[in-house]
Amino acid sequence: MKIGFIGVGNMAKSIITGWLTKKVFEPGDILVHSAHRNNYEEYAQKTGVIACTSNAAVVEKADIVLLAVKPFVLASVIDEIRDVTTGKKLIISMASGVSLEEIATQFKSKKIPTIRIMPNVNVEINEGMTAFVRNDAVSDIIYGQTKSLFDSLGRTLEIPEKDFSIFVALAGSSPAYIYYFIDAMARSGVKYGLTKKQATEISAQAVLGSAQKVLAGTKSPMDMVDDVCSPGGTTIAGLLAMEEAGFMTAVVKGIDATVLKDQATH
Numbered sequence: 001m002k003i004g005f006i007g008v009g010n011m012a013k014s015i016i017t018g019w020l021t022k023k024v025f026e027p028g029d030i031l032v033h034s035a036h037r038n039n040y041e042e043y044a045q046k047t048g049v050i051a052c053t054s055n056a057a058v059v060e061k062a063d064i065v066l067l068a069v070k071p072f073v074l075a076s077v078i079d080e081i082r083d084v085t086t087g088k089k090l091i092i093s094m095a096s097g098v099s100l101e102e103i104a105t106q107f108k109s110k111k112i113p114t115i116r117i118m119p120n121v122n123v124e125i126n127e128g129m130t131a132f133v134r135n136d137a138v139s140d141i142i143y144g145q146t147k148s149l150f151d152s153l154g155r156t157l158e159i160p161e162k163d164f165s166i167f168v169a170l171a172g173s174s175p176a177y178i179y180y181f182i183d184a185m186a187r188s189g190v191k192y193g194l195t196k197k198q199a200t201e202i203s204a205q206a207v208l209g210s211a212q213k214v215l216a217g218t219k220s221p222m223d224m225v226d227d228v229c230s231p232g233g234t235t236i237a238g239l240l241a242m243e244e245a246g247f248m249t250a251v252v253k254g255i256d257a258t259v260l261k262d263q264a265t266h
């Protein structure tokens with residue numbers, strides 16, 4: 001099976017790395033094309049994936065085509081590939097804020113099997129979180145096969161399309177917020193004399209262990225907060241100071257802004 005990428009930016013490269021690591025695809029089964037010839041040709045030389053000379057060539061040669069361009073470019077890309085896209089090709093879009101209906105309108109056909117996904121950059125280390133929804137042209141078999149390709153990149157979840165905006169906030173965009181939190185913790189460590197490297201490792205490991213404990217699912221996060229807050233201790237002092245600075249409100253406002261921005265793309 002050949003898989004093609006239109007757009008070879010941050011997200012496409014993260015997915016390709018995740019698949020090559022797990023040997024889900026060989027480099028020779030991956031076709032790429034993007035707007036910047038120097039970038040994608042050099043990338044193809046480095047990784048062994050196949051560089052195509054146009055977006056249409058990717059569609060002609062691939063069985064599955066991932067549209068990995070920014071949302072505002074999607075319409076012009078579909079204009080370029082419409083004539084070579086038949087019902088035998090599976091189209092996967094990861095563009096935030098662009099619905100399946102809008103994609104079908106752009107293709108001028110409801111018969112193009114299309115899956116909308118929302119991955120995150122952590123697919124690069126096979127620890128991603130990817131949401132899925134499909135249109136009526138995608139059979140159960142194709143859908144199951146496609147989902148298992150993404151299962152190799154981390155966790156996957158089928159959700160209704162109406163929930164994609166909140167999913168973007170909680171999983172697509174949130175790695176940036178979590179990296180930012182880790183960096184803020186690390187800077188505090190530097191303030192107290194640690195090197196940035198030490199402080200970053202300490203903070204990242206604390207986030208990783210905490211996330212794994214939440215996913216283990218024995219207790220709610222709030223119960224675990226209580227377990228760490230010894231009466232009269234350091235943690236409750238720190239937590240209350242963070243709340244005074246608006247920690248919970250800052251997070252919720254950030255998620256609200258992400259959702260609104262995603263909805264504004266519709």
Ligand SMILES: NC(=O)C1=CN([C@@H]2O[C@H](COP(=O)(O)OP(=O)(O)OC[C@H]3O[C@@H](n4cnc5c(N)ncnc54)[C@H](O)[C@@H]3O)[C@@H](O)[C@H]2O)C=CC1
Pocket residue numbers: 006007008009010011012033034035036055067068069070071073076077094095096118119120121172173
């Ligand atoms: N970066 C992220 O963490 C995530 C991104 N996404 C979605 O993934 C998509 C891609 O995002 P990024 O990889 O971050 O963007 P990017 O800017 O890193 O990459 C975009 C790619 O599209 C190419 N491109 C631009 N115009 C083109 C055209 N006419 N034909 C072919 N290629 C063209 C560029 O050369 C570049 O390789 C977006 O729709 C975004 O919403 C979804 C989830 C997470």
Ligand SMILES: O=C(O)[C@@H]1CCC=N1
Pocket residue numbers: 096168172173
């Ligand atoms: O910032 C963005 O628009 C994209 C979508 C999710 C992550 N990055």
